Amino acid sequence: MLGPTWAHAQAVALAGVLGSKALIVVNANPPKAVGAGDEFQGVKVIAVAKDEATVEIQGARRTLRLGEAPVSVGGRSGSGKRILLVADGRGHFVNSGTINGQVMQYMVDTGASTVAIGRPDAERMGLNYQSGQPVRMNTANGVAQGWRMKLDSIRIGDVEVFGVEAIVTSQPMPYVLLGNSFLNEFQMTRTNDQMVLEKRH
Template identity: 35%
Template sequence: MMPLDKKTVAMMIAAGGLSCTHTWAASVSVVGLFKDKAIVSIDGGKPRTLSVGQTVQGVKLLAADSGSASFDVDGKRRTLGMGQSFAGGAAAAERQSVSLTADARGHFAAAGSLNGYPMTFLVDTGATSIAINAAEARRIGLDYKAGQATGVGTAAGVVPAWRVKFNTVKVGGITVSQVDGMVVETGLSMPLLGMSFLNRMEMRRDGQTMTLTQRY
């Protein structure tokens, strides 16, 4: 077969004579919503702002407001709310999930580990990060006072706290590395599984069951 010159190749592509391979996003996560704009993480990447009509990595924003955003992903329309995500293709099959059951008060507890030490967390979407008290930090051998000192408001007033980074956080079969956390001196009776972990999950609730599926 004779080699094709650049002009012939270009004509064949335009006419559909050669196929092109498209790389579609494996996952889309919504981290911010505004009128006609959405902040998304694509394939676990750095959050970026999309405007209506804009396409990035095969993801096109069709519509957006403060409540939800609609996307065209791989030729299909997907509507997601704040904190929700979509994963397609092989990525969806490989992701780990864990199901939690609410207690009598409607709270979800999750058995897992922090830096390899067993721990039971309370799922708290109102907490910006994973939070534990100083006694728990000492139990797992965490040098938390080497972290950034700050303060947090509690019912008893502002108490000392330190920003830290947890090497690993595990819940069920899900393991996440390098997770932002907080160690609070007093006033925290149970470790909180906050948004620094939950932002990496797809969260779905069906009655008394919550399912966490790892996004990245």
């Protein structure tokens, strides 16, 4: 017997651990407690530890960790419409994605007008920011130099947005700040520690 095939991309996250069961979230549906050896919506739990769970999805094993963003499985490249984010212990939405195909760590910042990238990250990602428009920015440490540029693409899971405005700051930053030049492409819904971004177009 063949199991069900999941044609659409699935976002799978670990919401918590209850004893020997993992609280699994699939596509922003309510969490379900699943024990080792059991299956839920095509996600089979292999092992459960203190703050992580090993699961098998479409024959591939993945490790889900508490506080990390959902693992996206299946679906065509860049064809997704929905991003599910889970807040960390400080209430921040932090995860990894790609800018122009290069891996970056980001934090959602609804107070920032554009995506903001520290210069060391921009250089690591090979962004040609110095050909961008120079800008002066007011920061907590005074006025700083920056460069305004257009990013080819930002991708999170199987969702990709093209031609996103960004500012590269001369100062290093712990994360890329995902500001409204990216977030305005989405309808945003927040429930407790989960945020869902639904693409508008």
